[in-house]
Amino acid sequence: MEEIKEILKRYPDRRGALLPTLYIMQREYGWLSQEALQAAADALNLPPATVKGVATFYAMYRHKPMGRHLIQLCTNVACMIMGAERLVDLLKERYGLEPGGTTEDGRFSLVIMECIGACDRAPAMLVDTDFHADLNEQNLFEILEQYK
Amino acid sequence: MIKLTIDGIEVELEKPITVLEAARKAGIKIPTLCYFEGLKPFGGCRLCVVEVEKLPRLQTACTMMAADGMVVKTETEKIKAARRAMLEFLLINHPLDCPVCDKAGECELQDLVARYGPDAGRFREGKRRHPESFDDPIIVRNMERCVLCTRCIRMCEDLQGAYAITVTGRGSHSFVEPFSGGRYDCEYCGNCLTVCPVGAIMSRLHRHSYRPWYIQNNVETVCGYCGVGCTMILQMREGQIVRTIPEMGLGLNNGLLCVRGRFGYDFVQSEARLRMPMIRKDGELREVSWAEALDYVAKRLREISEKHGPQAVGGIGSSRCTNEDNYMLQRLMRFTIGTNNIDSAARLYYAPAQRFLERIFGQGITANLIPGIKNSDGVLIFGGDPTQINPILGLQIRAAGRESATVVTFGRAKGLERFAHYMLPGGPSVIDAVTGMIVQELRDKVQLSGENKWLEGEIQKTRVSEAVEGVSVDEVVERLKEMTNPVIIIGPEVLQSQNSDRTLLLIAQIVYLLNGRVFLLSDRPNYQGCIDMGVLPDMLPGGRPIEMFKHKAEEVMGKEVPTERGLNLFEMIEAASEGRLKALYVMGENPVFNLPDRERVTQALKGLEFLVVQDIFLTETALMADVVLPARAWSEKTGTFTNLERRIQMVRAGAESVEDMGDWRIIAELAQRLGEEKQFRSVEDVWEEITHVSPLHTALDYEEISKGNALWPYNGEPLRGVEEEVEIQGLDDIKPLKVEAVLQPDRPLYHSGSMSRHSKALKSIEDAPKVVIGEALSEKLSLKDGDRVRVTTERGTLKATVSIDSTLGDERVFLSNTFSEGNFSSLATYGVSRLGSMSLDANKVRVEKEEA
Ligand code: SF4
Numbered sequence A: 001m002e003e004i005k006e007i008l009k010r011y012p013d014r015r016g017a018l019l020p021t022l023y024i025m026q027r028e029y030g031w032l033s034q035e036a037l038q039a040a041a042d043a044l045n046l047p048p049a050t051v052k053g054v055a056t057f058y059a060m061y062r063h064k065p066m067g068r069h070l071i072q073l074c075t076n077v078a079c080m081i082m083g084a085e086r087l088v089d090l091l092k093e094r095y096g097l098e099p100g101g102t103t104e105d106g107r108f109s110l111v112i113m114e115c116i117g118a119c120d121r122a123p124a125m126l127v128d129t130d131f132h133a134d135l136n137e138q139n140l141f142e143i144l145e146q147y148k
Numbered sequence B: 001m002i003k004l005t006i007d008g009i010e011v012e013l014e015k016p017i018t019v020l021e022a023a024r025k026a027g028i029k030i031p032t033l034c035y036f037e038g039l040k041p042f043g044g045c046r047l048c049v050v051e052v053e054k055l056p057r058l059q060t061a062c063t064m065m066a067a068d069g070m071v072v073k074t075e076t077e078k079i080k081a082a083r084r085a086m087l088e089f090l091l092i093n094h095p096l097d098c099p100v101c102d103k104a105g106e107c108e109l110q111d112l113v114a115r116y117g118p119d120a121g122r123f124r125e126g127k128r129r130h131p132e133s134f135d136d137p138i139i140v141r142n143m144e145r146c147v148l149c150t151r152c153i154r155m156c157e158d159l160q161g162a163y164a165i166t167v168t169g170r171g172s173h174s175f176v177e178p179f180s181g182g183r184y185d186c187e188y189c190g191n192c193l194t195v196c197p198v199g200a201i202m203s204r205l206h207r208h209s210y211r212p213w214y215i216q217n218n219v220e221t222v223c224g225y226c227g228v229g230c231t232m233i234l235q236m237r238e239g240q241i242v243r244t245i246p247e248m249g250l251g252l253n254n255g256l257l258c259v260r261g262r263f264g265y266d267f268v269q270s271e272a273r274l275r276m277p278m279i280r281k282d283g284e285l286r287e288v289s290w291a292e293a294l295d296y297v298a299k300r301l302r303e304i305s306e307k308h309g310p311q312a313v314g315g316i317g318s319s320r321c322t323n324e325d326n327y328m329l330q331r332l333m334r335f336t337i338g339t340n341n342i343d344s345a346a347r348l349y350y351a352p353a354q355r356f357l358e359r360i361f362g363q364g365i366t367a368n369l370i371p372g373i374k375n376s377d378g379v380l381i382f383g384g385d386p387t388q389i390n391p392i393l394g395l396q397i398r399a400a401g402r403e404s405a406t407v408v409t410f411g412r413a414k415g416l417e418r419f420a421h422y423m424l425p426g427g428p429s430v431i432d433a434v435t436g437m438i439v440q441e442l443r444d445k446v447q448l449s450g451e452n453k454w455l456e457g458e459i460q461k462t463r464v465s466e467a468v469e470g471v472s473v474d475e476v477v478e479r480l481k482e483m484t485n486p487v488i489i490i491g492p493e494v495l496q497s498q499n500s501d502r503t504l505l506l507i508a509q510i511v512y513l514l515n516g517r518v519f520l521l522s523d524r525p526n527y528q529g530c531i532d533m534g535v536l537p538d539m540l541p542g543g544r545p546i547e548m549f550k551h552k553a554e555e556v557m558g559k560e561v562p563t564e565r566g567l568n569l570f571e572m573i574e575a576a577s578e579g580r581l582k583a584l585y586v587m588g589e590n591p592v593f594n595l596p597d598r599e600r601v602t603q604a605l606k607g608l609e610f611l612v613v614q615d616i617f618l619t620e621t622a623l624m625a626d627v628v629l630p631a632r633a634w635s636e637k638t639g640t641f642t643n644l645e646r647r648i649q650m651v652r653a654g655a656e657s658v659e660d661m662g663d664w665r666i667i668a669e670l671a672q673r674l675g676e677e678k679q680f681r682s683v684e685d686v687w688e689e690i691t692h693v694s695p696l697h698t699a700l701d702y703e704e705i706s707k708g709n710a711l712w713p714y715n716g717e718p719l720r721g722v723e724e725e726v727e728i729q730g731l732d733d734i735k736p737l738k739v740e741a742v743l744q745p746d747r748p749l750y751h752s753g754s755m756s757r758h759s760k761a762l763k764s765i766e767d768a769p770k771v772v773i774g775e776a777l778s779e780k781l782s783l784k785d786g787d788r789v790r791v792t793t794e795r796g797t798l799k800a801t802v803s804i805d806s807t808l809g810d811e812r813v814f815l816s817n818t819f820s821e822g823n824f825s826s827l828a829t830y831g832v833s834r835l836g837s838m839s840l841d842a843n844k845v846r847v848e849k850e851e852a
């Protein structure tokens, strides 16, 4: 709440503060559930429908519950050539994790990305906010096993 | 002055308007899809494109302002090609399921494609899928048909002010959805239905039951739910209402309706409607013929009046019946039977409040126009949420607040939360102190006109001896004193306390200080008509006091006006329980249900020798009657209602059912059996007589009324020079009162009670009462929305679901009186306030959480 007040100071009106507020709610609730959207609406005193309209317009918000850790794996050209698609298959074999899905135990979610700007060290991924590159069939799991 | 040429026609404009509007003025119709009159232009569909000389590209006529010297062409090959291309794009994702779409026949997309569209699409890709949603009880949405014109959203946000729906998603995955993604859970005004050009948002009530071209007749009438009196069209097929719709430019509601008007019409088609007269024989109500019933009623009324005198007979008129119906009942009581014992539910707050204000300011003080509210620079609201009680009037306040008006609420007003600039407390404990504080500050800051010396004296006398803690009125007063044409709205929630007279005098002082226009909220369609038709023990038609106008009325009627003082509604109940009143004739009213203290009222009615109830349903009161007479419902009647702005409006029958006679005719038949010579052949005959008897309605006929401008004082003479001094105690010693939580009647948006109880549509939105409490109480009891609670008063306990109103700052607890089970009146008791209205102070209440 304090944080939102701070944000409000930086914008000319309440609507302007919506995008950053949604980020906060996403962080707090894990994803933009109805509850999270309602909380954003209440915090800014905006109509909930308006909040939902804005939230669903942008791709950077999560509209489904996510696992504890979010794997954002790139499969764009460079990464693809360097074997990213094989990694996708492995994730499925090992964890039953499909692109856009979440593991049954709620540990990982997988989102396929378009080029995350690390082509020189492809294939690359982000796990939560950590960056990992030069992935291969072995180190992929070594890295992921650090995330419980 | 601007001059431009459109398709070779020269158009002269007073002020800048869009090219589209200019073309319409010249009689040229430019096709549109996202444009809707009254909504802000959006410029999204690009169907209204036109060629403007000297501009390289096609321009959208709905957004482009007309400029001097412009030369515009609206139908060239280039334009047609552009329109065809736009339509082809729109159809890429459109399911083209016209054969099963209710909109077909009145669909703007269908019409446009027929005129400009391509014969066949060239896109072979699959269409987007989005299943039709039946999540909502009364609205069905099919977003595959949506063309994203955003008309519904602009309607919901900019005119309705509900902000319930929005475009969710992006690109071809954009759909119009409510927040929940399922039920709308909105104000259910259905105004989005009106504006949707395609079959994307539709009513479920008449789904697949007709095609637009099946409608046999369109009948213009006014809504029968509240005192706003919105104009609507009944669309009829085989004697049944298919739907009710508003129309742009028609009536004061100008294209808008509220949920009750839009969806609540189905009660007239309820199975529970009474069809045949009934007489109680051997303790049971048995169906009989009209002749038998009327003969019997006449015989009994004559017997009782002969044996005990006409004073032993009384009548209760109906704020749901027309002026003509009420006039005839009044006539029967006064001139045929010979008693002034006549009153209506207007007694509960409306009539006493109006009388009080008229004593101070003169007759007609509440005759102000609803559409004028949005142009005022200030709106003060006392005593209830207008967006619930009189929704379309409420929209005017929202519009005013959105423009430049300062909106100040006193007490709860949930529907104005987003629009109010100041929300001051206004519960019974503090309302006098808060208004008193305002008077004290305001009186030194504005010029007194000297027009009403007595009132100015009272204004000076006003003294708040103990201010309300934590409330400052300084800022509000600064805004008030700048107002030039403020509006003051007074609702029932400040009119049903023991000392409502003082509250009303304080509000009247503010009215005087600000020179404000007054509106009295009316939760029934025809309180005003009851008053104007003389359905009051002490007033003749035209709002004329008996003692002053007795002779004049006698001259016109050729009959005597009874001299004995009449009993009002409360007194009639009392007289019945004491055995003084022997016979009661109740027309379209349900005192057993609508008055608190059911036990007392039931006992009183049991004490009667003869009870006649004329109604459309077998109500709680009808169940006790000796004779029940089936009447016509609102949509089967012809006559007039007088709304809260005192506008007389035509009520027209969509279809008449042959078996019943309608209230006025039943009474006319009865009067004849009681020796009345005058024949009333049609409702016009009744109106005719009214125009002779009531000095207000002189020479006003239905034709004139049909024009929609039968405004106070019509062609007649208002009563002048009867202003007087009103004695009010304790004006110089106002302080906040210590009150415990009291139970008060809620007047919810979705229901009215007697009629809405039989509306399946309205019940599908809400089918059980809600207990409305404020945040303080909810925190104290750790309750949240939807929790179950027990509500207990001296009269008993009932269980209901909680609804928290963040604008309710005091310890009042509200419960509606709209459902057969769990209604306000079953838990409450009443007294009579010093204002003469019903006083509800005594209903101490306890709310407890019901443990699961
Ligand atoms: S019914 Fe009224 S409140 Fe509900 S979404 Fe439609 S316009 Fe908005």
Ligand code: SF4
Pocket: B145, B146, B147, B148, B149, B150, B151, B152, B153, B176, B195, B196, B197, B198, B200, B201
């Ligand atoms: S639902 Fe109807 S009114 Fe709303 S955007 Fe779609 S087509 Fe337009």
Ligand code: SF4
Pocket: B223, B224, B225, B226, B227, B228, B229, B230, B253, B257, B258, B259, B260, B261, B262, B390, B391, B392, B393
């Ligand atoms: S505001 Fe009143 S008159 Fe208008 S539609 Fe609603 S209930 Fe009917």
Ligand code: FES
Pocket: A074, A075, A076, A077, A078, A079, A080, A114, A115, A116, A117, A118, A119, A122, A123, A124
């Ligand atoms: S293609 Fe994967 S990081 Fe650029």
Ligand code: FES
Pocket: B031, B032, B033, B034, B035, B042, B043, B044, B045, B046, B047, B048, B049, B060, B061, B062, B063
């Ligand atoms: S009507 Fe002008 S752009 Fe849609």
